[in-house]
Amino acid sequence: MNKNKGGIMKKKNEKNKVDFDLSTHSLSELIKVYENIVEFLQFLEDKRIEEEQKGATPNE
């Protein structure tokens, strides 16, 4: 597996620099990673608030 072809994901943070190497995961972990992401994306989608429909109080 060529790790450079999407195999390594890098996340930079101000404090820590973390390498997320997918090649260290077991096959079931890989699927779990994907499922978690998709599930979270769905969560975000559901959580989004329609700005015009929401009866919010006016700005100050």
Add this chain to the structure above:
Amino acid sequence: MSNFLKFIEDDIQAKRTLFSTMPTKTKRDIKKYNEKIDQTMNIYEGYRANVKKYLEAKSRSFNIKCRDVNLEKLKKHVSALERVRFLLNPLNTYFEKMGFDNLIYQISNYADFDFKSLNDIINSFLDKFEQAGIKLTGTDFDYTCYVHEYMVSFLKIKNNKDDNYDQLSAIFEKIYWVNPEIIEHIELNFRKLIKKYERKFTNYIHKHQKDTMLENKINNYEECMEGIKIAHAELNKTDKENICDIINLAKTGVIDINNYFEDSKTRNSNYSALMIDSLHLDNKEAMTKFYENLTKLKTNIEEYSNYLKFEPLFEDFKKEYEKLVPAEGTKANVNNTALKNIESQIKDKEAKLDKFNKRIFNDHDDAGFLEYRSDKVSKHLIDASLKQAKDLYDLYKSYDQEYFKNKVLSILHSAFKVNELLHLYYSFDYFKKMAIKKVFNLTTYADVVRYSDDFDLFAMNPNNIVINSIPLFEEYNIAKIIINRYRLDNINLTEENLNPNDLKTVLDKIQFLLRINEIEKSPTSVEKIWFMAQVEKINIMESKKE
């Protein structure tokens, strides 16, 4: 350094908490909240795309390319040898080898067909004559004046190649109301012509046999049967489920690959269900033998399943011929007298019918068509000729029964085996279909053909072993024979397992274990197949979303 899964889990948890605590009371709050959502979604969409790319690449790296064997070529070879077998079959004659018995079955059961199909059957008869170099014309169809009228019109349309049978339909209807037996009489006309051209058909078949033998490098029937066994074995070996098929079954969801993991309850219960003394799965030698026996058992159970499907047909035959089985060591008494007697009655009656017809028809016209008289005499003569044809139809049916009975008696013996009966019915399509229709109480031609095709596949299968030693006229517990054979090899089978309704269950269990063996022999693993199936599922779900 934490791994990505851990990071994702922690990050998601943190973000979920964050979103549940963010204020959303004012428009501004909501705007900020949605911006944060969008920002997170963007990041996670990026993760999703990258992880997916990785999963796909990984799954592709597990794929196995199976050897590209030329299955079609092997299938063609088997069917070419089957064709030689059909032509060389020593049990039947030119009549069956030309396929006339099949057409006679169809036209005799015309009630199961529509008008178009009837004309297709007539065309098939004419084609077979043409194959043997016989071009039939209107004058050949003189069984009755109505057969003549219909067939002259039929040939005119056929020869003009206009395929417009509407006009013919009107002629048929007109004839049908005065002579409802018209189709039966067309059948008789063909039977008479087949008999008339017997020598030509026999020569045609001889030539065809020689050509096909030469083409397939076969010298005789026995050699052909040996060739079929070898070709079938090669085809079965190539065609049997391989690791690529198993991967495909898992990817398409036909099998649940989760059941194949070592700790799966299904897997363990299948092993213990089929083993008398549990073997250590690491004992390679014992396991190889176990799988070899399972492969043979699977073939035997499939054969037994076919036997059970056609058991009512065997019982029907037994009922009919049990009383004619000769004593041990003797041959059945084949007496041709009855057959010859019917043959001579047919000859006499057809000569008489011919005389009537000659009086009905004036003479040949210039185009070679017959024209029938229109004077008052002809009505009386036509009625007499139709009565004669009706008697002849009954005589031909008696002839058929006697013909088949003689064929049966020529091979019947006290230890007549099930496989001999299979070969008998395989050799005589007309009688096989008639028996199938009666025994299974079938009402449509399509159903008869379906049963008949299944029967032929069973009869032709060189893997049949069990039925080759089962005497038809004796009571045998085939299930018990199979069970005892495999219990000696530590395979746990009970009579309940071989109940007709449970055969599929036991076959599924065997297939399951054979799949495990196939996976273990291959360069892949259950886990990798599971992964490929998961990735496939992801791809399908994503393409549905798109």
